[in-house]
Amino acid sequence: MTDLVLLLAADYGVPLLFCITLLSCLALPVPSSLLMLSCGALAAAGDLSLPVVAAAAYCGAVIGDNLGYWIARRLGVRLSDWLGKNPKRAALRDRSQAFMTKWGGSSVFFSCWLVAPLGPYVNYVSGISRFSWPRFALWGMAGEVVWVGLYVGLGYGFADNITAISALFSSLSGFLAALVVATGLGFLLVRASRARDAAKRRRAK
Amino acid sequence: MWRRIKDLWVHNRYLLLAFVLVIGLAGLFGVRAVTQFIYWSDPAKQDQTLAGWMTPRYVARSYDVPPEVVLAALGIEKGPPRRVSLESLAEAQGMSLAQMQARLQEAVALWRATHPEAAQ
DSSP, X not given: OXXXXXXXXXXXXXXXXXXXXXHHTTTOOOOHHHHHHHHHHHHHTTSSOHHHHHHHHHHHHHHHHHHHHHHHHHHHHHHHHHHHHSHHHHHHHHHHHHHHHHHHHXXXXXXXXXXXXXXXXXXXXXXXXXXXXXXXXXXXXXXXXXXXXXXXXXXXXXXXXXXXXXXXXXXXHHHHHHHHHHHHHHHHHHHHHHHHXXXXXXXXX | OHXXXXXXXXXXXXXXXXXXXXXXXXXXXXXHHHHHHHHXXXXXXXXXXXXXXXXXHHHHHHHTSOHHHHHHHTTOOSOOOSOOOHHHHHHHHTXXXXXXXXXXXXXXXXXXXXXXXGOO
């Protein structure tokens, strides 16, 4: 898959990049960061135009984010009865809504680039929890500037050795995503354990 | 601390296992990033192996030689169409990427030997 996409870069660079960043924002397993690096490198070699590459990647990413949001939002409306019927599901929905009201903007912004592997899922959660669309769209557009700027810029700046840069960055991005998920899980664990302690103390009284 | 872990193991086993797994993943990625950084910092490994997606101009840039050197090594006489991948070039010439790599390395070594002023 990765090899095939990269092989098409020389022939279909710009439209391909647009499609791939769009699909990657819908959680499809396509090599978007690697393709951005390669297209940036091809731009440095004079085979593609840098502004056109950046614009294509950016438009694909922004359209993909919003598409994911609206798909999930439509689905969320359909599922609202099903979600409300079961108290556990309803509680999960309410909690995610509360989380998004409080942290939605920064979640959307950072999940676009700093923890990019989580980005598509944040788009879906935003849609399902009916997070405000203008806020979602604005934070998303800001985040994608960083994401596209980072990868296309790295490809352009470090064109001499894309193999090294792409390997290093896929590891770093995996490391950051795992760290963020671990922090979230750790938080849930601590909270669950403390809640049990408090319940025990109440019973002891 | 230990008591708390035991308590979590009894009541939140799957969440705890997921936490340990994700910490392990973070460690794995972290170690991989560090080894890659060390590996690629070695100037001897700066010449990338040819890959199908690269274009002749990109190769010239990556190896820091004039495009003509690469074009000649890959057997292209006139300037190529603006963008062509090595994969298509190799196919058109009935050559494998490994053969291209060998010819390119020879040409680049020769060029570097005859142009010592270009070496950093």
